[in-house]
Amino acid sequence: MKLIRTKYHWGARHIVALICMIAAAVFASWEQWKDIFTIAWNDEESSHILLVIPIAVWLVWIRRIRFRRCPPKASWVGFAIVVFGWALSAWSYNNAFDAGLHGGAVLMLIGAITAVVGTQVIANQVPGIAILLLLIPVPGTIRLAIAGPLQNATARATTLTLELFGFWVERSGNLVVIDGVPVAVAEACNGMRMVFALILVVYAFAFTMPLRNSVRILVLLLSPVTAILCNVIRLTPTVLLYGRAPSIADQFHEIAGWMMLPIAFFLLVLGMKALRWALIPTYRFTLASQSM
Incomplete structure (x- = not known):
């Protein structure tokens, strides 16, 4: 942990905070996440969703050296994204808009990450963050x-x-x-x-x-x-x-x-x-x- 703190400016508090925020975002939208992965598991045309998170982790990992120039810093922008994602999910639920319902859950996850690491880290890890949008099942149309x-x-x-x-x-x-x-x-x-x-x-x-x-x-x-x-x-x-x-x-x-x-x-x-x-x-x- 000391090596991580020295090289990448990450300490135990950052990792614990990140895990807690991700867990909170997933818990708050648990039904949406359960629906996303049920679709991914049962619908062959949506099975690509199962590949998204491993690829996202890989894309962040190969850019880990960028953490040296952008230490994690809490950001209110992340909380704003969480609120927007929650509002989108609520509106989509009332209007039977599945893509918005799932998209709101994904935005809450991205917002939770942003709230802990800050916008500078997100800007340096755009490929790994942007791919998370493919967690949203593609609408039939x-x-x-x-x-x-x-x-x-x-x-x-x-x-x-x-x-x-x-x-x-x-x-x-x-x-x-x-x-x-x-x-x-x-x-x-x-x-x-x-x-x-x-x-x-x-x-x-x-x-x-x-x-x-x-x-x-x-x-x-x-x-x-x-x-x-x-x-x-x-x-x-x-x-x-x-x-x-x-x-x-x-x-x-x-x-x-x-x-x-x-x-x-x-x-x-x-x-x-x-x-x-x-x-x-x-x-x-x-x-x-x-x-x-």
């Missing part, structure tokens, strides 16, 4: 708005990929017919079960690597493209299995979905290496491993 274009683009790309490999394929909307066998992959083709998880991976990559701001913005903007590419890699063999071995297709589709997370990270690393090979500057500074 937004999911449908994303699913439509993503479903169509993925179905088209999957059909084209199968044709390039010599398979006879027809597509009618989001119904793919391979070798005369219709494969109803409309639900699978939208990729909603994994798209937000893939966006989280892209976000974590963008703010883990010391990228230039322009490159970081580009990586984030291209996250839907990364999601489509990964879904095509996943769905091409899935369609083949649905057409020829349907008994194992569902199991393969589920396992392949989670495999897309490390594959997405690998594709991003490969993309950065390709840019560096082309002598396009991507990093703000040269890493020790790249100077050899």
Whole structure:
């Protein structure tokens, strides 16, 4: 504890106060938090929520050296955020607005943290704090708005990929017919079960690597493209299995979905290496491993 106090200006009182404030914020909005994690556990399309807190902790940890220049300092701004979050939850409860109800709970958590550490610490840890907003389950209307274009683009790309490999394929909307066998992959083709998880991976990559701001913005903007590419890699063999071995297709589709997370990270690393090979500057500074 003495080492932490010396290096990062954190003492036992700061840690105890932070734990108490977080516990109080969660307790005050317990029903909302229980609802958030029930949705995350039971709804496959919201399972990305389970990844948010580990990624947030990671993003704060890799920026821990910033604590040296911004010691924790209690801030009234945090208490104002807590009050606003509580008011938003109360209003949303009376108006049956689920996103606001959950969002209010998340704001209360962020406010509780801010009240202890201060705005300067929060400003230096924006990536790890901002990602907490993805704890809010995505409303159905937004999911449908994303699913439509993503479903169509993925179905088209999957059909084209199968044709390039010599398979006879027809597509009618989001119904793919391979070798005369219709494969109803409309639900699978939208990729909603994994798209937000893939966006989280892209976000974590963008703010883990010391990228230039322009490159970081580009990586984030291209996250839907990364999601489509990964879904095509996943769905091409899935369609083949649905057409020829349907008994194992569902199991393969589920396992392949989670495999897309490390594959997405690998594709991003490969993309950065390709840019560096082309002598396009991507990093703000040269890493020790790249100077050899």
